[in-house]
Amino acid sequence: MEDEYMHNILICDDEKDIVSALKIYLTAEGYRTYEAYNGKEALLILETAEIHLVLMDIMMPELDGIKATAMLREHHNIPVILLTAKSEDTDKVLGLNIGADDYVTKPFNPVELMARIKAQLRRYTHLGGMAVQQNILCIGGIELCDPSKSVTVDGEQAALTPTEFEILKLLMANPGKVFSSTQIYSHIWNDNAYKPEGTVAVHIRHLREKLEIDPAEPRYLKVVWGQGYKIEKGVKS
Amino acid sequence: MNKLKYSFLAKTLAFCLFVIFLIMSFGGVMSSIYLLSEGYFDKDRNFYNSKMCADEAYDISFNTMVALDNLNLPEAANQTKIQEALQSTNDQLLPENSNFLLTLSDETGKVLFTNYNGQNYGYKMTCQYRTWDAEHMYTVDGYVRDPFTTQDDFSSNLQTFNAFYSLRYAILILSAVSSVLTLMLSVWLIRSVGYQKGTEGITLRGFGLIPLDLLAAGIVFAIFSFLKMIGGAPYSTSGFREISQFVSSLSIASVLLFSFLLSFVARCKAGKWWQNTIVYRILKLIARFNKFLAVVFSHFSLLWKTILLYGFYIAINGILVIGFLIARGSFKAIPVLFGLLFNFAALSGLLAFVLHMQSLKKAGEKLADGDYSFQIDTRDMWWDLKSHGENLNHIGQGMSKAVDARMKSERFKTELITNVSHDIKTPLTSIVNYVDLLKKEDIQDAKILDYIDVLDRQTSRLKKLTEDLVEASKASTGNVAVALERTDLAELLQQSVGEYAERFAANQIEAVLRSEEPVLVMADGRLLWRVLDNLLGNICKYSLPGTRVYADISKTAGKATITMKNISQFPLNITSDELMERFVRGDISRSTEGSGLGLSIAKSLTELQKGQFDISIDGDLFKVMISFDVVE
Numbered sequence: 001m002e003d004e005y006m007h008n009i010l011i012c013d014d015e016k017d018i019v020s021a022l023k024i025y026l027t028a029e030g031y032r033t034y035e036a037y038n039g040k041e042a043l044l045i046l047e048t049a050e051i052h053l054v055l056m057d058i059m060m061p062e063l064d065g066i067k068a069t070a071m072l073r074e075h076h077n078i079p080v081i082l083l084t085a086k087s088e089d090t091d092k093v094l095g096l097n098i099g100a101d102d103y104v105t106k107p108f109n110p111v112e113l114m115a116r117i118k119a120q121l122r123r124y125t126h127l128g129g130m131a132v133q134q135n136i137l138c139i140g141g142i143e144l145c146d147p148s149k150s151v152t153v154d155g156e157q158a159a160l161t162p163t164e165f166e167i168l169k170l171l172m173a174n175p176g177k178v179f180s181s182t183q184i185y186s187h188i189w190n191d192n193a194y195k196p197e198g199t200v201a202v203h204i205r206h207l208r209e210k211l212e213i214d215p216a217e218p219r220y221l222k223v224v225w226g227q228g229y230k231i232e233k234g235v236k237s
Numbered sequence: 238m239n240k241l242k243y244s245f246l247a248k249t250l251a252f253c254l255f256v257i258f259l260i261m262s263f264g265g266v267m268s269s270i271y272l273l274s275e276g277y278f279d280k281d282r283n284f285y286n287s288k289m290c291a292d293e294a295y296d297i298s299f300n301t302m303v304a305l306d307n308l309n310l311p312e313a314a315n316q317t318k319i320q321e322a323l324q325s326t327n328d329q330l331l332p333e334n335s336n337f338l339l340t341l342s343d344e345t346g347k348v349l350f351t352n353y354n355g356q357n358y359g360y361k362m363t364c365q366y367r368t369w370d371a372e373h374m375y376t377v378d379g380y381v382r383d384p385f386t387t388q389d390d391f392s393s394n395l396q397t398f399n400a401f402y403s404l405r406y407a408i409l410i411l412s413a414v415s416s417v418l419t420l421m422l423s424v425w426l427i428r429s430v431g432y433q434k435g436t437e438g439i440t441l442r443g444f445g446l447i448p449l450d451l452l453a454a455g456i457v458f459a460i461f462s463f464l465k466m467i468g469g470a471p472y473s474t475s476g477f478r479e480i481s482q483f484v485s486s487l488s489i490a491s492v493l494l495f496s497f498l499l500s501f502v503a504r505c506k507a508g509k510w511w512q513n514t515i516v517y518r519i520l521k522l523i524a525r526f527n528k529f530l531a532v533v534f535s536h537f538s539l540l541w542k543t544i545l546l547y548g549f550y551i552a553i554n555g556i557l558v559i560g561f562l563i564a565r566g567s568f569k570a571i572p573v574l575f576g577l578l579f580n581f582a583a584l585s586g587l588l589a590f591v592l593h594m595q596s597l598k599k600a601g602e603k604l605a606d607g608d609y610s611f612q613i614d615t616r617d618m619w620w621d622l623k624s625h626g627e628n629l630n631h632i633g634q635g636m637s638k639a640v641d642a643r644m645k646s647e648r649f650k651t652e653l654i655t656n657v658s659h660d661i662k663t664p665l666t667s668i669v670n671y672v673d674l675l676k677k678e679d680i681q682d683a684k685i686l687d688y689i690d691v692l693d694r695q696t697s698r699l700k701k702l703t704e705d706l707v708e709a710s711k712a713s714t715g716n717v718a719v720a721l722e723r724t725d726l727a728e729l730l731q732q733s734v735g736e737y738a739e740r741f742a743a744n745q746i747e748a749v750l751r752s753e754e755p756v757l758v759m760a761d762g763r764l765l766w767r768v769l770d771n772l773l774g775n776i777c778k779y780s781l782p783g784t785r786v787y788a789d790i791s792k793t794a795g796k797a798t799i800t801m802k803n804i805s806q807f808p809l810n811i812t813s814d815e816l817m818e819r820f821v822r823g824d825i826s827r828s829t830e831g832s833g834l835g836l837s838i839a840k841s842l843t844e845l846q847k848g849q850f851d852i853s854i855d856g857d858l859f860k861v862m863i864s865f866d867v868v869e
Contacts, residue, residue, distance in 0.1 A: 015663055021670035028677075059659075085662035089718075107666040107700050110673045181731050201735015223732060225762030226724030 007121055008050055010034045012042040012065070013057035013083065022055065025110050026117075039063025043071060051078060053121055055113075058084035058095070066098055073099035079120035083108065115213045119154040137172040139231055142211060142220055144172050151211075158210045163188060163203055168211075168231075171221065176233035178224050204229050242429030255422040256492055258415045263484045263491070265412025271480055277405045284395045285359035290381060293390055294362050297337050298377040301326055302366045323350050332386040337379060344374035359383030423495065431503035439507040444500045449514045456497045460490045539621050550583055593622045600629050609637030647714050654710040658703040665703065668696050705834040708767075712841035717764070719845050723868060724760040726790050726797055727752035733769040734788060737777065745782035746803075751789035756797045758865035760846045768842050768850075771835040772801060772861055781806040781857070798864040805857045813852040 009031045011022045016037070023033045034049055036042035038060045045051070054072065058065035069080050079101040084091065092103050102116050123141055137144040141154035149165055151158045160168065166188050171179065179187075181200040204223070208215040222232055241247045272278065275288055284290050304322060330337055330352050338358065340351040358380035366375045385392050401408075431439040444452060467486045504510035511517050537545065557579070560572035596613060603611040611633060615626035672692045680686055711717050734741075734748050741748050776786055784804040791798050809816075817836045836852065839861075843850040848865045 015667065017667040018663070018670065021667060021674060024674055025670075085659045085666075106662045107669045107696075110670055180725070180728055182728075199735070201732045202738040204732075205736055205738065223736075223766070225732060225766040226726065226729035226760065227762060228728060229732075 006030065006032050007052040007125075008032045008034060009117070010036060010042060010045055010049075010051045010054045012036040012039070012055065012060070012068070014038060014060045015057070018057075018083075021110075022113075025114060029114060029118075031117075039065060039068030039071075042068055046072060046076060051076075052124065053078060053117060054080045055117075056080055056082050056100070058082055058086060058091070066095065069095070069100050070098050079124050081113075081116060081120060112214055119213060122154045122156075137169065139172055139175055139233075140220055142168075142172070144169060153211050160207070160210060164207045164210070167200075167203055168207060168221075171229065171231040175231045178228040178230045180228035183228070200229075242425075242432045243434045245434070248426065248429060251422055251426055255419060255426060255495070256488075258419040258422060259491055259495075260484065260488045262412055262415035262419050263488050264481070265408055265415055267480045267484050268408050269412050272401060272405050272408065277402060282402070284398045285381060285383065287398055289394045289398055290360055290391065291362060293394055294337065294360060294379050294381055295364065297335070298339060298362070298364055298379045299366075301339060301341065302375055302377055326350060327352060332382075334387060335389050336382045336385045336387060336391045337389075338382065339380070340378045342376050342378075344376075349375075353378070353380055356380070357383050426495075426499060427502050430499045431506045439503060441503055441507055441513075444496070445503050445507075446513075448518070449501065449504060449510060450516055451514075452497060452500060456493050460493055463489045535620065542620070553579055589617075590622070593618050593626075597622065597626055597629065600626070600633075604629060604633055604636070609633045609640060651710045651714045651716055654706055658707045661699075661703050665696065665700060668692075669700065672696055702834075705838065709834040709838045709841070712838050712845065715845055717842070717845060719761050719764060721759045721761055721846060723757050724762045724765065726756040726758055726760075726799060726865070728755065729762060729765060729769070730788055730790060730799060733766060733773060736770075737773045740773075740777045741786070744777050744780065746777065746780050747785045749785050749787045751787070756790050756792060757868050758797050758848075759868050760848065760865055764842045764846055768839045768863065769799075771839045775835050776801065776803045779806055779859075780804060792867060795867050796864045797867045798862050800860065800862050802858060802860045805859050809854050809857065809859065811854075813854050816852055816854075817850075 009026055011019050011026070011033055012035075013019050013022075014037050019035050019037070023035065026033050034045050034051065036045055039056075040063045042054065042056065043063070046054075054069075056065040056069055060068075063071075065082060065084070069082070072080065080099065081102040081104060082095045082100045083104050083106060084095075085106045095103050101120055104113055104116060119141060135146045137146070143152045144165075145151070146169065149162075151160055151165065151168065167184060170184065170187055171177075184200045204221065205215070208218050208221050211221055212218045220232055222230055224230060276282060304326065327350070329335060330339065338353040338356060340353050341349045343349055360381040360383075362379045364377050364379075366377065367373070368375070381391060385395070431441065431445075433440040433442070447455075464486050467482055501510065504513065534542065534545070554576065557572045557576040561569055561576075564572060600611055600613045612630050613626040615623050615630070618626050672689065675689050676693065680689075730750065730752055734750050737748070780786060780803045787800070787802045789800055791800065817840050840850040843863055846865070848863055851862045851864075853860045853862070
C-alpha cells in the first residue's frame with residue numbers, strides 16, 4: 001500500500017534533536033517529512049503542503065500543541081498524535097478531547113511510535129467507511145470474522161489461538177460489559193471446576209500483546225482491576 | 238515678677254499683705270453694706286433723721302417709762318416715792334445732763350411729767366407704753382435738743398455719725414481697692430506657690446508635707462474653734478461691734494482656707510496630690526496586703542488552693558450558722574440571707590469552673606483530632622485554668638505552624654520533582670531515540686555494541702527512575718486521585734499474577750495463587766494494580782530462581798489481607814522499615830535495574846486507599862501484607 005502512495009508527515013517539536021531523530025525513523029519507513037518548531041509554523045505548513053499525519057509536541061513556544069491542534073481541527077481531519085513529557089491523565093483527556101487521535105508520552109519508544117503512526121494512517125486512508133458485514137464484529141480498528149476465525153487489527157492480520165479467539169469473541173459480542181475471570185473461564189471451557197492460577201489473565205495478556213500497540217496501556221481490551229475485563233465500547237476510529 | 242516666685246521673703250511678705258488687704262476688704266465691704274443699709278448714702282441725711290438718733294431717743298423714753306411704771310406697784314404707791322422718781326427723771330433730763338426732752342401723759346391725756354416748754358428741737362418721737370396690769374396707757378413725746386447743751390450719748394453718737402458720714406466714700410473706695418489687691422495677691426500666690434530658690438520644679442515644705450486630709454481636718458477644726466471663741470464674746474448693741482466681730486471671724490476662716498488652698502495647689506503642681514493622704518496610704522497598705530495574699534495564693538498548687546477555698550467556704554458557713562444560733566427573733570434573718578447569698582456565689586464559682594473545664598476539655602479533644610486552628614477564649618478564665626488554656630492555645634499554634642511548614646515543604650518538593658522530571662524527559666527522549674538509531678546501524682565492532690548496550694540499559698533505567706520519582710512524590714503527598722469502589726481482591730490478584738506469568742517463567746519462579754471466593758473491599762483497582770505491579774516486579778527482580786512465590790488472600794475479623802511471600806536471591810541486610818523508605822533497595826551495593834522507590838510507592842498508594850501495608854523479613858523470606866476492611 002505504501003508503495004503506491006507516499007505519505008507526508010508533519011513533525012512539530014521545539015526540540016531539534018527529537019525532530020531530526022523522528023525524521024530519520026520516518027524516512028527509513030518511507031514517509032516524507034515536514035518539520036516545524038512551534039505551533040504557528042505547523043499551521044503555516046498545513047496551509048501549503050498536503051499532510052497526512054501530524055506529530056505534535058504540547059509544550060512549545062509561540063503556540064502550544066493543544067491550541068495548534070484545536071486550530072488545525074477547524075480545517076483538517078487528518079490524524080494527530082500528541083507527544084509530550086506530561087503524563088497526567090487529565091492532560092491526556094484534554095488532548096484527546098481537543099481533537100487529537102492518539103497520545104504518546106516522552107520518552108517514547110520509537111518502535112511503538114512507528115506502530116501508532118502506521119495504525120493511524122491505515123485507518124485514515126483505508127478504513128474510513130467500510131461497510132459492516134454480517135458475522136463480522138467490529139470495534140474500532142479490530143475486526144473479528146467468525147466464519148473465517150480471523151481477526152484484523154487496523155487492517156493487519158492478528159494470529160490468535162482458538163482460546164484467545166473465543167475470549168475476544170465473547171468480549172466483542174458484549175462491548176463495554178465487564179466479564180470476570182470466572183465468567184470467562186466457565187464460558188470458554190464450559191467447566192465450573194475453575195482452577196484460577198491466572199489462566200484467563202494469561203490469555204488476556206497474550207491477546208493484549210497481539211491486539212494493542214502498547215499492552216500496558218490498552219486502547220481496546222481493557223483490564224478493570226479487581227473486577228474483570230472488557231472491550232471498550234466507543235473507541236475512536 | 239517671675240523671679241520673685243522663687244523668693245521666700247517676697248512670698249511671706251505677699252502673704253502678710255494678702256492678710257491685711259483681706260481684712261481691709263472684708264471690713265470695707267461689710268462697712269459699706271452697713272452704711273448703705275443705714276442710709277448714709279441717702280439725700281438730706283443728717284444726725285437728727287438718722288437711725289442712730291432715733292434708737293437713742295427710744296432708749297431714753299423707754300427707760301423713763303419703765304422707771305415711772307414701777308411706781309404703780311402697790312408697795313411703792315406713795316406720793317413721796319413718785320415725787321422722788323419724778324424729781325430724779327427731771328434731774329436726769331436737765332439741760333446740763335441730757336440733750337433730751339420729754340412729756341409723759343396717761344391715757345386720759347393728763348400730763349404726769351414734762352420738761353418740754355417750747356425749746357428748739359431737731360427730732361421728735363412719740364411712743365406708747367401699756368403698764369404690766371394693763372390699767373394705764375402712757376404716752377411719751379420725746380424731743381432731741383438742737384443745738385446740744387451737753388456731752389451725752391447723743392453727742393458721742395453724733396461724732397461717730399459725722400466720722401462715718403465724712404468717710405463714707407473713702408470706705409467704698411478702700412473696700413474696692415483692697416478687694417482688687419487681695420484678688421491680685423491671691424492669684425500671684427497661687428501661681429508662685431511651691432517654687433523654691435535653687436531647685437527646679439515644685440518643692441513641698443512645711444504644710445506641704447502634712448497629709449492633705451489631716452491638714453483639711455486641722456483647718457476645719459481651727460476655723461470652728463475660732464468661730465466659737467468669737468461667738469462667745471459679749472453681746473453688743475453697736476452695729477460696728479458686730480461688723481468687726483463678723484469681719485474678724487470671716488477673715489480668719491478665709492486666711493486658713495486660703496492657706497489650705499495654697500498647699501493644695503502646690504501639691505497639684507507637684508503631681509499625684511492624692512498620694513500624700515492618710516486615706517491613700519491606708520488603701521495602698523490594704524492593696525499591698527491583698528496583693529501579697531494573692532501572690533502567696535498563686536504559689537499554692539491547685540490541690541492546696543482547692544483545700545484552702547473549701548476551708549474558707551466551711552468557715553464562712555460555720556460563722557453564719559453560729560450567727561443564726563446566737564441571733565434572736567427577726568435578726569435570725571440576717572445570717573440566713575447572707576448564707577443564701579454566699580452559697581449562691583460559691584455555686585456560681587463552681588459552675589464557672591466546671592464550664593471552663595469543659596471548654597478546655599473540648600479544646601484538648603480538638604487538638605487531639607488535629608484541628609490546630611482552634612483557640613480557647615481565656616479572657617474569662619483565672620489561675621490554673623487560664624494558664625492551662627493558654628498552654629493549649631500555644632500548642633495549637635505551634636502545631637499548626639509546624640504542619641503548615643511541613644505541608645508547604647512537601648508541596649514544594651512534589652512540584653520541584655514534577656517540574657524537574659518534565660525537564661529531564663525531553664533530553665531523555667532524544668537520548669532514547671539516538672541510542673535506538675545507533676542500535677539500528679550496522680556495526681560489527683563488538684566493543685561498540687557492548688557500549689551501546691550499556692547506554693540502552695542506563696537510559697531505560699533513567700526513564701524508569703524519573704517516572705517512579707514523580708509517582709513516589711505524588712503518592713507520598715496524596716496528590717493522586719483516588720476513586721474507591723467495590724473491588725474483588727481475588728480477581729485482582731489473579732489478573733495481576735496473570736500479567737506476570739511470562740516474567741515469572743522467565744525468571745524460573747513458580748507462582749502459587751491461593752484465593753477463596755470473591756473478597757470485596759473498598760479500593761481503587763487501578764491504584765491497587767500499581768501496588769501489586771510494583772511488588773510483583775520486585776519479586777521478579779529479586780527472587781531466587783527456582784523458588785516459589787506464594788500469593789494468597791485471607792479474611793480475618795473484617796479484614797482481607799493479600800500476603801505475598803518470596804525467597805530473596807540476596808541476603809536482606811536491612812530492616813523492613815528501612816526498606817520502605819524512599820531510594821532504598823534490599824542490597825545497597827547492588828546496581829541492578831530499579832529505582833528503589835517501588836516499596837515506598839506501594840506503601841503510599843495502599844495508604845491512600847485506607848489500607849495497611851506491612852513488610853516482614855525472616856531470613857531470606859520476604860513477606861508483604863496488604864489489608865483492607867471487608868465490605869459485604
